[in-house]
Amino acid sequence: MNLKQLSRHLGLSQTTVSRALNGYPEVSEQTRLRVQQAAEALNYQPNTRAKSLATGRAQAIGHVLPISSSHEMVNPVFGDFIAGAGSTYSDAGYEIVISLVKDRAEERAYRELHRRGSVDGIIVHGPRMKDPRIPLLRDLGLPFVVHGRASDETGPYSWLDINxxxxxxxxxxxxxxxxxxxxxxxxxxxxxxxxxxxxxxxxxxxxxxxxxxxxxxxxxxxxxxxxxxxxxxxxxxxxxxxxxxxxxxxxxxxxxxxxxxxxxxxxxxxxxxxxxxxxxxxxxxxxxxxxxxxxxxxVRLAGERAAAMLLDCIRDPGCEPKTQLLEAELIIGASTGPAPQG
Amino acid sequence: MNLKQLSRHLGLSQTTVSRALNGYPEVSEQTRLRVQQAAEALNYQPNTRAKSLATGRAQAIGHVLPISSSHEMVNPVFGDFIAGAGSTYSDAGYEIVISLVKDRAEERAYRELHRRGSVDGIIVHGPRMKDPRIPLLRDLGLPFVVHGRASDETGPYSWLDINxxxxxxxxxxxxxxxxxxxxxxxxxxxxxxxxxxxxxxxxxxxxxxxxxxxxxxxxxxxxxxxxxxxxxxxxxxxxxxxxxxxxxxxxxxxxxxxxxxxxxxxxxxxxxxxxxxxxxxxxxxxxxxxxxxxxxxxVRLAGERAAAMLLDCIRDPGCEPKTQLLEAELIIGASTGPAPQG
DNA sequence: TTGACTATCCAAAGCGCTTTGACTGACATG
DNA sequence: CATGTCAGTCAAAGCGCTTTGGATAGTCAA
CATH class of the missing domain: 3.40.50.2300 (Response regulator)
Structure with missing residues (x-):
């Protein structure tokens, strides 16, 4: 079931059906209701690829995960980070695209994600002190939020970090x-x-x-x-x-x-x-x-916050970079005690 | 830089350039070389969305991750699994789309991924004994491989499991x-x-x-x-x-x-x-x-294998379901010893 | 010389959607 | 009555690519 079939079924033009479903005002409430019900009943879902081709928006967020070559592993905090970010994304209708990259080949990965039009924004994981990805993304004009910071980076960029x-x-x-x-x-x-x-x-x-x-x-x-x-x-x-x-x-x-x-x-x-x-x-x-x-x-909370920041940046492309510094809590457990007398 | 611009730049038609880059035989080696070099030099990358709209293939694999509602966590083995699968995917030009789903809402997630045309195949994680996802995916006609098995499922399906x-x-x-x-x-x-x-x-x-x-x-x-x-x-x-x-x-x-x-x-x-x-x-x-x-x-190895199986299924849609049973190795460490005398 | 190939290229249609610009009545205004 | 306004609708163009169905020129055997 695609738009064409749906609109034919309803005896309306594709334009009207599209507008009705996307909440545009130029369509009567009565028609909108009829369209929505039919879409529901016929199980219509717009094709993501076609939609994003037409709008120029990919409706997807990229996460590039470096795989450490020494341990061939993905950072174990990633699961929780994405668990936090996930619902924010999906509420806003974004998919998550992840791209795994051996160590330093990351730059190329970012370039490709951008040029291929696969994503509207990126979360940068595991920033180093001097991180070439930040100026790169700035150049590309792709919205991004860094999870962490890059101490040596002087220009402005959006980040969320803990202290x-x-x-x-x-x-x-x-x-x-x-x-x-x-x-x-x-x-x-x-x-x-x-x-x-x-x-x-x-x-x-x-x-x-x-x-x-x-x-x-x-x-x-x-x-x-x-x-x-x-x-x-x-x-x-x-x-x-x-x-x-x-x-x-x-x-x-x-x-x-x-x-x-x-x-x-x-x-x-x-x-x-x-x-x-x-x-x-x-x-x-x-x-x-x-x-x-x-x-x-x-880190789950960090994921939630970072995702929200990124979506803001995407919605308002001209906006100032945002930053957020979270304080860690010192919690006292059983693993510490007075220094033994030596 | 898109196809149109590239072909104009080369004084060729879009058809020829597309064919040259995709390895079709109807183009002279000389022209192909010229096209490839220009594409390289001008940093041309085809737009994924347009490509997949035109071909009908999404060039992406879906991973649906259930988030346990009790611990709001993603299964910690997922990182390693995907680390294994990742290079297999990217070598074949596939992206990874992940979709996070609270507990049992998974069915809907699969349906949507399919109808929206977001993915060409799916890895099913964490199968239960009786798992409705398997008949569902079979109905949808979407290629899939189960990481694990579903004991109560009688019909055929592709899986990779350990014993x-x-x-x-x-x-x-x-x-x-x-x-x-x-x-x-x-x-x-x-x-x-x-x-x-x-x-x-x-x-x-x-x-x-x-x-x-x-x-x-x-x-x-x-x-x-x-x-x-x-x-x-x-x-x-x-x-x-x-x-x-x-x-x-x-x-x-x-x-x-x-x-x-x-x-x-x-x-x-x-x-x-x-x-x-x-x-x-x-x-x-x-x-x-x-x-x-x-x-x-x-589990990294399982990821590699499962990804390869899935890509095979996608390439050859009519093929028989494949299965793979891996034996676990019993390794002896320091945590076991004779039972204490009671 | 002709017809049949072959090698090489191209114009245009089409994938499923959004969006522009225009059209149609209905209604109010002067 | 002519004019303007506005809500509601539509046809068609366009997003960037692939693919179909020619077109053209060169080659070669008959």
């Missing part, structure tokens, strides 16, 4: 207040903007108390469980071992916890852990009592 | 051989086909040794960490507590491990654990020595 620096600064202060002096940072890849900022927060808090960050206690890698385990195990084997760990993701923190147990220590006693917590659906940080003391910020 | 029953049967036998008699099953939702089959395998192994499954030691829920923790904690508080746990996912097994530690037991000593392991990128089950004894099957 990573402040979150890790507070977490570090919390540990310092508990008496910890040897604090390890198990960070994400530090060319990623979020990880860079977290490190900055960590170092700032230390310096504020006249402590120097110890390179032996700082790691930066892709945030897998095994990475957390190995990093913590190695550090716990040091002569002058850390009494606390500040970790960039729950998954990695689980690895750290495993190493702590293996070393015969108890979480929150022999070794404290604070992690960042994206509040993932399948990996909730406890219920009444949090498992880990954590800096928490829901 | 869930055999995997859990073997795992149970392994525990029985170690002397365990009270074995708990921490399963996924049992209206899901995979969970149903796993339970069947578990019960079969018990019955083969004349043991009756104990309902107090069997749970079925969405596979989150917290679920594993709670279920295991409650069971460990029983008078006649289990000595081993058979768990349906790594994430849940991590919760089980947490409960075991909390109870003051040691993994592989006081309590053994076997889990199913999807071999997720961010959650590898150890490196040389596996953390958990596990039934392992890579």
């Amino acid at each position: 990573n620096q402040r979150a890790f600064e507070r977490a570090t202060e919390f540990l310092l207040d508990l008496g910890h002096r040897r604090i390890a940072l198990i960070n994400g890849l530090e060319f990623m903007d979020f990880a860079y900022r977290r490190r900055a927060g960590f170092e700032k808090a230390l310096r504020n108390r006249d402590l120097a960050p110890d390179p032996a206690l700082m790691r930066s890698e892709e945030m897998t469980e095994i990475y957390g385990f190995r990093a913590a195990r190695e550090m716990l084997a040091l002569e002058n071992r850390p009494t606390a760990f500040l970790v960039s993701s729950m998954i990695t923190a689980i690895g750290v916890r495993r190493a702590i147990h293996e070393a015969g220590l108890e979480l929150g006693r022999g070794a404290s852990v604070i992690t960042h917590d994206d509040d993932l659906g399948y990996l909730r940080n406890g219920h009444s009592v949090p498992i880990f003391t954590a800096t928490r910020s829901s | 869930n029953q055999r995997a859990f049967e073997r795992a149970t036998e392994f525990l029985l051989d170690l002397g365990h008699r009270r074995i708990a099953l921490i399963n996924g939702l049992e209206f899901m086909d995979f969970a149903y089959r796993r339970r069947a395998g578990f019960e079969k192994a018990l019955r083969n040794r004349d043991l009756a499954p104990d309902p107090a030691l069997m749970r079925s829920e969405e596979m989150t960490e917290i679920y594993g923790f709670r279920a295991a904690r409650e069971m460990l508080a029983l008078e006649n507590r289990p000595t081993a746990f058979l768990v349906s996912s790594m994430i849940t097994a991590i919760g089980v491990r947490r409960a075991i530690h909390e109870a003051g037991l040691e993994l592989g000593r006081g309590a053994s654990v076997i889990t199913h392991d999807d071999d997720l990128g961010y959650l590898r089950n150890g490196h040389s020595v596996p953390i958990f004894t596990a039934t392992r099957s890579s």
